[in-house]
Amino acid sequence: MKHPIRSKIVIPTAIALGVTLVVLLAGCGQRSPQAIEPEAGSTVDIGSRQxxxxxxxxxxxxxxxxxxxxKVIWTYDTARHDYSDWRDGVSTFAGNAPGGIAVARSLLPTWAEFDQLAIQKARGSVFEVTASTTPELDSLRLRQGLPEGWRAFILRGKQSVVTGDKSTVIERRASVSVACTSICSFWSGSGEISL
Known part of the structure; x- marks a missing residue:
């Protein structure tokens, strides 16, 4: 025995679900894979806890x-943000380089290290920051496969770390490369380096 009421409910429901699915899929197809580039001279805001x-x-x-x-990799305040916020801040610098976000984040402490800093209510700030290049780094620009506008730097700075009533100054060094075409973005980097 057929149930005419069931078919009157099932068919319109199936049609409504089908239309919804088509609209959702069409909307996803309209999204651009590239983020809209902000206007030069502005900054990219990542949220209220930055x-x-x-x-x-x-x-x-x-x-x-x-x-x-x-500044972004050496400045933090565990009373104002958590580790995810800091990682998100670093991620905004990453750009479209393959693996750029993972490499940029690799210059931060680990989750466990951040947790230890948070227990101590630590905060870090950086001063006397420099970005210099060397003839060897400049010669890398001639290699094939590097984007136009690619530059590499040795970053140096002094990081003031405050934990409770104790303050320590740590010398920091890292290497970083950026690619600047229409605007600059992170290309690659490595953590603490010895010179």
């Missing part, structure tokens, strides 16, 4: 971009 030092500058100046990246 520190001012984490704002990504929108610039065509590779030196200024490298200095800003040093």
């Amino acid at each position: 520190l001012d030092e984490w704002k990504r500058p929108v610039t065509k100046d590779p030196h200024a971009y490298a200095l800003a990246f040093a």
Whole structure:
């Protein structure tokens, strides 16, 4: 025995679900895979729990971009943000380089290290930040496969770390490369380096 009421409910429901699915799929297809680039001279805001030092500058100046990246990897305040916030701040610098986000984040402490800092209510700030290059780094620009506008820098800075009533100054060094075409973005980097 057929149930005419069941078919009157099932068929319109199936049609409504089908239309919804088509609309959702069409909307996903309209999204651009590239993020819209902000206007030069502005900054990229990552949310309310970010520190001012984490704002990504929108610039065509590779030196200024490298200095800003040093500030984001060496500045934190565990009373104001958690580890995810810091990682998100670093991620805004990553750009479209293959694996860029993972490499940029690799210059941060680990989750466990951050947890130890948070237990101590630690905060870190950086001063006397420099970004310099060497003839060897400049010669890398001639290699094939590097994007136009690619530059590499050695970052140096002094990080003041405050835990409770104790303050320590740590010398920091890292290497970073950026690519500046329409605007600068992170290309690659490595953590603490010895010179």
